[in-house]
Structure formats: structure tokens, C-alpha cells
Amino acid sequence: MNAVIRAAGQADAAQACNLLCRSISECCAEDHRNDSAILAAWLGNKTPENVASWFACASHHSLVACDGSDVTGVAIMTRQGRIVLFYIAPEVRSTGTAKALLGALETQAREWGLRALQVASTLTARGFYERNGFDYCGxxxxxxxxxxVALAKKLPGSGCGCGRRS
Known part of the structure; x- marks a missing residue:
């Protein structure tokens, strides 16, 4: 894996938007079942302007994975520990990029004193999350x-959330 994980910036929005659309279209067929209406609804808000606004939101922690100048992954987590966006480029599946991106989210969550992460995962990504310590919630x-599927992961070493380590 050659990916560098860093904070997402406004300049990353167009590439990240393209990555989101490709990942959803190409990797999530189990979820959209090639239904053009579902795919159109899912992709409808994936514009460079929207992605830039998500990256700029102060209540989000937004990251990109990069291989050189190419954005190969994108993730957004709320300050409450909810992963609201997490996609990688189809060509970097099974390279460790997603695991590194998730690890960076977990590090930030622990720095914020969070005790757990939550995600409403696609069916496609369920196995990835479960292999990385998430439990099925329903x-x-x-x-x-x-x-x-709703999944959650308790963060070891995250303390009680009061700012002190337990």
C-alpha cells in the first residue's frame, strides 16, 4: 500500500467526488442491484460542490487517502463517532488503503475521547467492517x-469520554 492518509481539503473535492461515483457504481452492485433509480438517487448528491461543503463542515473529520496526487479513498466521521462516508477507489480494494483510512478515523475518535464508532454500512462493506472489529447491531x-446494516465498534483505550484515560 502506497497511500498517504491526510486531512481532506477543498482542492480534493472533484477527485473525491469522482471516486465516490466510481466506487458506488462499480463496487456496490450488491446494494444498488443495478437499479437505475436507486443508483441515480445514491449518486444524486455526489457533486464536487457538495463534497467540498462536507469537507468544510466543522463538525466532520474528513480524510483522503492519496497515492501520489491521486485520491484513492475518502472518509468522513462526525464528532459523535458516526462514519457517514467511507469509500475507496475500485482499483485499490484489498491493498490496505481502507484499513489505513479506518485506522486514522479510529485514532481521531480516541483523541476526541469517544468510546465507540458507528456506521450504517452497505452490504458490500459489511465484511470489511466486521474483519476490523465492528459488531452487527441490526x-x-x-x-x-x-x-x-448498523455496525458498531468499541474503541480500546478510549477512556470514559471525560478527558481522562481509564
């Missing part, structure tokens, strides 16, 4: 009309 549904 079924979920996305706004785009797809089934999802």
Missing part, C-alpha cells in the same frame, strides 16, 4: 432505498 435502510 438491519438498517438508506435514504436511497437500499438495505444496510
Amino acid at each position: 438491519p438498517a435502510r438508506t435514504a436511497f432505498g437500499t438495505d444496510a
